[in-house]
Amino acid sequence: METRIVGRFAPSPSGRMHLGNAFSALLAWLSVRSAGGEMVLRLEDLDPQRCKRDYADQIEADYQWLGLDWDRGGSMGGLEYYQSNRSTIYAEYLERLRQNGLIYPCFCTRNQLHAASAPHGTDGTVIYAGTCRNLTEAEQAERARTRTPALRIRVPAATVSVTDTVMDAYSEALDQSCGDMILRRSDGVYAYQLAVVVDDALMGVNQVVRGSDLLSSTPRQIWLQRQWGFPQPQYCHVPLLYGADGHRLSKRQRDMDLGTLRSAGKHPEEIVGQLAAWAGLIDRPELVSARELVPEFKWKKIGQRPVLVK
Numbered sequence: 001m002e003t004r005i006v007g008r009f010a011p012s013p014s015g016r017m018h019l020g021n022a023f024s025a026l027l028a029w030l031s032v033r034s035a036g037g038e039m040v041l042r043l044e045d046l047d048p049q050r051c052k053r054d055y056a057d058q059i060e061a062d063y064q065w066l067g068l069d070w071d072r073g074g075s076m077g078g079l080e081y082y083q084s085n086r087s088t089i090y091a092e093y094l095e096r097l098r099q100n101g102l103i104y105p106c107f108c109t110r111n112q113l114h115a116a117s118a119p120h121g122t123d124g125t126v127i128y129a130g131t132c133r134n135l136t137e138a139e140q141a142e143r144a145r146t147r148t149p150a151l152r153i154r155v156p157a158a159t160v161s162v163t164d165t166v167m168d169a170y171s172e173a174l175d176q177s178c179g180d181m182i183l184r185r186s187d188g189v190y191a192y193q194l195a196v197v198v199d200d201a202l203m204g205v206n207q208v209v210r211g212s213d214l215l216s217s218t219p220r221q222i223w224l225q226r227q228w229g230f231p232q233p234q235y236c237h238v239p240l241l242y243g244a245d246g247h248r249l250s251k252r253q254r255d256m257d258l259g260t261l262r263s264a265g266k267h268p269e270e271i272v273g274q275l276a277a278w279a280g281l282i283d284r285p286e287l288v289s290a291r292e293l294v295p296e297f298k299w300k301k302i303g304q305r306p307v308l309v310k
């Protein structure tokens with residue numbers, strides 16, 4: 001018997017949804033619905049300075065306005081689908097790593113981290129120079145008197161590969177791409193890499209569809225999954241959308257956000273049709289509902305090239 005697909009939409013509620021988010025959300029939804037699977041909505045609101053409940057509610061409303069739905073999570077799923085409420089769970093999984101000797105406290109200040117002439121990883125991550133990697137217990141206790149540490153994980157010089165459904169083969173040498181990652185910041189906020197791996201596993205997610213900016217995070221996440229013995233989901237990284245200025249669409253560009261498009265009188269079927277044409281699911285933009293696209297959907301039709309939004 002085939003395993004039922006469990007996909008997810010996992011937005012960070014730090015702004016209104018833009019066309020790039022809508023593009024990956026639509027493809028994630030089509031993949032799940034065309035396979036008779038289950039869709040989970042999880043709000044990645046770990047960072048209290050950037051994330052707001054209002055944005056989470058607006059993202060849900062925009063998602064529904066596009067004609068997309070979900071089976072579990074979001075505001076109807078209870079608080080456990082908001083990462084800000086899951087710290088106790090993250091603490092437990094971090095503790096398991098600590099018991100395996102993988103975690104160490106890092107007392108470096110932001111300035112020290114920038115001053116250390118560490119190389120940059122594949123996605124611009126500053127590779128940690130390892131200053132606090134081998135402190136003795138006495139040194140740790142001494143530093144802990146004046147500073148609350150961040151917690152890092154010892155990452156080996158291992159290469160991890162993934163076969164992505166859209167982008168094909170991708171691999172990274174962890175020591176050169178990310179180095180010892182922070183799993184909990186000094187202010188107690190858990191890192192995205194930890195939370196996403198724990199949540200996908202505990203929520204039964206077995207298919208991850210998201211923008212290709214996160215392809216470089218995937219080997220790190222696979223390595224973390226292995227530390228906890230979690231199964232590896234299927235990964236489908238979809239192309240990013242670029243504006244006429246050559247920059248990737250982001251929440252800072254208000255003209256491409258769903259709030260602006262909706263108040264300009266756009267119809268959801270116009271937007272879905274445009275997204276579907278960019279994805280290669282239909283030949284040219286036309287009015288179409290998400291539901292009508294379900295029989296059209298096949299991963300084979302989705303290209304690898306970035307989409308230029310004029």
Ligand code: GLU
Pocket residue numbers: 010011012044196209210214
């Ligand atoms: N929360 C992330 C974002 O909105 C997505 C994380 C993921 O899909 O793994 O960019």
